[in-house]
Amino acid sequence: MVNESLSNHILKGKLKDFEQELVEFFSDLTEENPKGNTYTDIAAYLFIHRKLTQKQLKELTGFSLGSISNILSILENTGIIEKKPVLIPHKKKKVRVNTYSLGDNKNLFLKSQKSRLENASRAYQFIFSKKKELEEFNNQKKKGYQLLSSRIEEILKFLDNISRLVKYFTEPYLNE
16 A cells, blocks of 8 residues: 555545535636536645645546546646655555655646635725725615625625635645
């Protein structure tokens, strides 16, 4: 089997659900049509786990090894990921496997997240200005005022959460 640093990639239970939500979050941030984007899913898993083998990516994504191999090759050739061979114990000998990571060129992935963060910040500023306008309107008895006020608060919380989540997951890479 693989050594401990490569074998603890499969999360279980609520952690697995949380991991899946993160992958979907990154898909939603980077794609118009987030469902079924294999490139983004693979990049998101590499972002979360730092390094994985093709077999581990198959276990995590459910994609075929052929699809994963093709995608990794494209991502490697475009400089988004790096491939590094490692020796792992298998039965009574060491076997070479390749691990993949976002590596030093992870900036391409982070740049798209930074762009999403900037968009969320602009959206937050816009919605916040609308909140102020609504408060200046100051007619809480007018039909729809409470509805708009509560929706604006929900949107501001949502945008704040997106910003904090993107910062939380990109900060370790930016500080390396």
